Amino acid sequence: MESDESQSEWIPLSLRPEWADVRPVPQDDGPNPVVPIAYSDDFAETMDYFRAVYLADERSHRALHLTAEAILFNAGNYTVWQFRRLILEALKTDLHEELNFVDFVARENSKNYQIWHHRRWVAEKLGTDAMRRELEFTKRIFSQDAKNYHAWSHRQWVLQALGGWEDELAYCQQLLEDDIFNNSAWNQRYFVVTRSPLLGGLEAMRESEVRYAVEAILTKPENESSWRYLRGLYKDNAKSWVNDPQVSSVCLKVLTSKNNYLFALGMLLDLLCLGFEPSQELKNAVDALNYESDPSDSNLAKTVSSILEHVDPMRVNYWKWRGSTVPHKRV
Amino acid sequence: MGELAVEKHVKYVLSVEKRKDDFESVVMEHLRMNGAYWGLTTLDMLGKLEMVDRDEIVSWVMQCQHESGGFGGNIGHDPHILYTVSAVQILALFAKIDVLDIDKVSNYISCLQNEDGSFSGDMWGEVDTRFSYIAICSLALLHRLDKIDVEKAVKYIISCKNVDGGFGSIPGAESHAGQIFCCVGALAITGSLHHVDKDLLGWWLCERQVKSGGLNGRPEKLPDVCYSWWVLSSLIMIDRAHWIDKEKLVRFILDCQDKENGGISDRPDDAVDVYHTYFGVAGLSHLEYPGLKPIDPAYALPVDVVNRIFFGK
Numbered sequence: 001m002e003s004d005e006s007q008s009e010w011i012p013l014s015l016r017p018e019w020a021d022v023r024p025v026p027q028d029d030g031p032n033p034v035v036p037i038a039y040s041d042d043f044a045e046t047m048d049y050f051r052a053v054y055l056a057d058e059r060s061h062r063a064l065h066l067t068a069e070a071i072l073f074n075a076g077n078y079t080v081w082q083f084r085r086l087i088l089e090a091l092k093t094d095l096h097e098e099l100n101f102v103d104f105v106a107r108e109n110s111k112n113y114q115i116w117h118h119r120r121w122v123a124e125k126l127g128t129d130a131m132r133r134e135l136e137f138t139k140r141i142f143s144q145d146a147k148n149y150h151a152w153s154h155r156q157w158v159l160q161a162l163g164g165w166e167d168e169l170a171y172c173q174q175l176l177e178d179d180i181f182n183n184s185a186w187n188q189r190y191f192v193v194t195r196s197p198l199l200g201g202l203e204a205m206r207e208s209e210v211r212y213a214v215e216a217i218l219t220k221p222e223n224e225s226s227w228r229y230l231r232g233l234y235k236d237n238a239k240s241w242v243n244d245p246q247v248s249s250v251c252l253k254v255l256t257s258k259n260n261y262l263f264a265l266g267m268l269l270d271l272l273c274l275g276f277e278p279s280q281e282l283k284n285a286v287d288a289l290n291y292e293s294d295p296s297d298s299n300l301a302k303t304v305s306s307i308l309e310h311v312d313p314m315r316v317n318y319w320k321w322r323g324s325t326v327p328h329k330r331v
Numbered sequence: 332m333g334e335l336a337v338e339k340h341v342k343y344v345l346s347v348e349k350r351k352d353d354f355e356s357v358v359m360e361h362l363r364m365n366g367a368y369w370g371l372t373t374l375d376m377l378g379k380l381e382m383v384d385r386d387e388i389v390s391w392v393m394q395c396q397h398e399s400g401g402f403g404g405n406i407g408h409d410p411h412i413l414y415t416v417s418a419v420q421i422l423a424l425f426a427k428i429d430v431l432d433i434d435k436v437s438n439y440i441s442c443l444q445n446e447d448g449s450f451s452g453d454m455w456g457e458v459d460t461r462f463s464y465i466a467i468c469s470l471a472l473l474h475r476l477d478k479i480d481v482e483k484a485v486k487y488i489i490s491c492k493n494v495d496g497g498f499g500s501i502p503g504a505e506s507h508a509g510q511i512f513c514c515v516g517a518l519a520i521t522g523s524l525h526h527v528d529k530d531l532l533g534w535w536l537c538e539r540q541v542k543s544g545g546l547n548g549r550p551e552k553l554p555d556v557c558y559s560w561w562v563l564s565s566l567i568m569i570d571r572a573h574w575i576d577k578e579k580l581v582r583f584i585l586d587c588q589d590k591e592n593g594g595i596s597d598r599p600d601d602a603v604d605v606y607h608t609y610f611g612v613a614g615l616s617h618l619e620y621p622g623l624k625p626i627d628p629a630y631a632l633p634v635d636v637v638n639r640i641f642f643g644k
């Protein structure tokens with residue numbers, strides 16, 4: 001967890017002249033701790049000095065350096081970060097410098113809540129000045145971990161608070177080209193399409209996005225994310241979902257391929273339950289997948305749910321329930 | 332697969348991190364309050380809470396409280412809502428909530444509510460639906476929900492609902508099983524579950540079960556024992572727990588045990604920790620594994636503890 005750079009040159013604080021006037025304060029763990037803690041010596045000493053400056057509320061340069069050392073030992077310590085912010089405020093430190101420090105710490109700890117919280121605090125103070133840098137910073141994190149939840153939240157905040165929407169759709173596209181299963185990138189795409197001030201909103205984007213989603217589905221029909229994205233494009237508009245021929249046609253294409261057709265069946269079932277009238281082709285495609293149940297069942301939705309019970313046994317209860325709620329066929 | 336190694340897990344929780352010079356254990360110092368909650372709740376589910384000294388723990392917990400009313404992760408650490416909920420839960424476990432100055436704690440929590448109904452975790456203002464849950468759960472346990480604007484709190488949570496039926500940390504953030512637990516839990520506690528699209532969310536949640544039987548937290552992510560808790564609790568709260576394959580999930584959790592030294596890990600053959608031990612045992616409790624105390628899916632405390640608090644018995 002620690003960086004090698006800081007370790008090789010590390011001198012115990014008790015041997016540093018600038019700390020000679022400080023009496024370290026050990027952690028009081030209380031009697032017979034439930035979760036006893038073992039401390040490594042160097043870290044323990046650093047924390048003892050930290051406690052001393054913290055208790056003395058010493059907002060000095062050396063205290064700032066000390067918080068950096070403590071953070072490099074353990075980036076998760078909430079109190080150290082909080083005290084660091086108080087010092088930064090008191091010293092009116094250049095906050096661009098502070099971003100450099102966070103860059104460094106984040107290289108090893110990109111899933112740590114404290115870092116993101118701190119970064120956000122700094123970026124908020126810097127305002128639009130920080131926009132490019134923050135977008136680049138999150139990109140760098142995504143090049144290592146494209147689903148980092150903290151980084152995505154941070155990026156969404158940057159876009160909404162500081163701007164930088166221009167390239168975001170293209171960036172989502174690029175991430176999805178790298179990994180079409182990346183649900184975070186799909187979520188971001190939806191975020192951009194529905195919230196970007198530059199694109200005109202979901203209604204304006206629907207046509208082109210449906211095309212994009214359909215293409216993604218046909219590439220990998222087993223991708224939960226692209227199917228959910230397609231459904232999301234018809235938010236609050238189930239009627240146009242049911243009536244859009246592109247939707248039934250992507251279902252048909254996947255079903256006739258007879259491969260990875262689980263989500264296609266699921267969506268077809270949704271459509272049928274909402275009154276969709278299937279073509280003969282679709283009926284035939286479903287029948288061709290039906291090895292088990294009675295082929296003469298005139299209710300296609302029932303047939304679909306019973307196929308799903310067989311091909312997705314882990315969720316058999318869900319599909320059984322779906323089958324039980326299929327509306328009765330009109331006579 | 333074998334059975335739940337109850338005795339080993341008890342021993343593990345009691346001896347956690349006694350090893351010296353273990354960096355991972357140093358990292359725990361600041362969140363000892365959370366660690367204590369995970370460890371103690373695990374012991375209680377296993378029927379072994381009497382093995383710890385209740386008075387000593389209660390006295391340590393109280394030493395972590397600040398003037399502000401909030402609790403730190405350890406003695407001398409700054410307060411945060413994350414540690415405050417664990418402190419309240421620990422006191423609830425021991426039927427010791429009465430040692431608290433309830434108004435002081437609930438004032439600390441209610442002051443963290445923002446204009447839009449959301450909650451910050453501390454004075455620095457980070458917002459997250461996790462904090463909404465924590466605030467609502469803590470205040471409910473303290474019988475002080477009237478101290479916040481519940482309607483606004485619920486409205487904010489609903490603004491974090493996504494088209495897939497799930498919830499994220501803030502509006503627009505990706506659905507994530509941990510965040511879903513927090514949002515559904517907060518809505519359950521405040522009697523607002525009618526805002527949840529139960530069938531759609533239930534399907535999303537049961538899609539989290541992968542071939543190995545384990546549950547993941549988002550599409551295409553690896554399964555992890557802790558999601559047994561986040562996903563399963565959410566499914567129970569919305570009455571859809573029968574939509575997953577319970578037997579397969581039991582097997583997955585049992586496969587994550589260290590049968591020699593006790594403890595449960597995130598995935599088979601990984602290193603154990605007290606966090607995943609708690610979530611593994613809690614998951615098994617939800618799955619009605621024999622010999623475990625039932626645990627409440629919303630309050631994350633044993634059902635008898637919750638009943639004592641709300642029904643006086």
Ligand SMILES: [Zn+2]
Nearest residue numbers: 555556557597
């Ligand atoms: Zn986990």
